[in-house]
Amino acid sequence: MDNHVKTALIASLDKFAVVSGNESLQLEERLVEIFSKDLGFLEKVEEFDEAFNEYPAFEPLREVFFDLLMINFFANDVKKLEEDYLESDEWADIEEETIERGTELLNLLLYINECHDERIKPELGDFLKEFLLVEEDEFQDEFHIYEDLISNQQLVETSIEDIVSHAGMIEIAEEMEELFVPFMAFFHQPKVSEEVIADLNSFSANKEFDIAVYTLIANFNKN
Incomplete structure (x- = not known):
């Protein structure tokens, strides 16, 4: 998981939790685990959405955290893939499938x-x-x-x-x-x-x- 993303995610969740009066630790641990997994992007999205579904108090953050998931993919996950992966048909299909997200x-x-x-x-x-x-x-x-x-x-x-x-x-x-x-x-x-x-x-x-x-x-x- 990209360090900038991790720092931002944890700090943001913590502040939201304090101001809204909710406990964020379990969701935080779950998201860090998902972001760090060696999975395809859409598989991560599926687990990401399941995590937010389980913690509805944090729903307002779902789509901005989706942006973090995307940034994490660009900064970290894509290094493990083919050099021109972001130019591939597979990535084009993923972009099309997630066009309404974030x-x-x-x-x-x-x-x-x-x-x-x-x-x-x-x-x-x-x-x-x-x-x-x-x-x-x-x-x-x-x-x-x-x-x-x-x-x-x-x-x-x-x-x-x-x-x-x-x-x-x-x-x-x-x-x-x-x-x-x-x-x-x-x-x-x-x-x-x-x-x-x-x-x-x-x-x-x-x-x-x-x-x-x-x-x-x-x-x-x-x-």
Whole structure:
């Protein structure tokens, strides 16, 4: 299992458990075991879903943790497969089968990996323009998905209270509706911050999710 993924998964689950008042240790151990298994991706997905089915209190995290499962596959599992596996028909079929799974968090985690490779600090403008290429004509789907981040980039320079307050006043695209606050919180403070977590706890209407996802991203960003 990839170390960045493991750190992010455990930290995120722990925070969700604390804020929601649930016990996470058994699910945590189960997920770490699944992520670490030498199985095909779809077999892991099946066991992953069974684990979440057994712990319904953590259902809000299912799809963002699916993104972690995917990142873990790219970072760890794929090394055990043929060099061009991600170009194979088999992987194309898997992508088709799982096309409705996961969230836009996957893009942010891929971007953070790229930042680690290039030894640069994650920044919202760079994520939007250089990674997602939202200003390019052929990437207008991304533009529409991330339009609310694009038009509100100035919020990362404000406060968590302002980010949360603004999110409650605008119509956010479906793909980013739940992720807007944790994404903005991360670009506001990319390093794990107890102050950010405390502010999310104070101001967010969806505090369990926002804190868990911010914690996931910020811990994944640890280099």
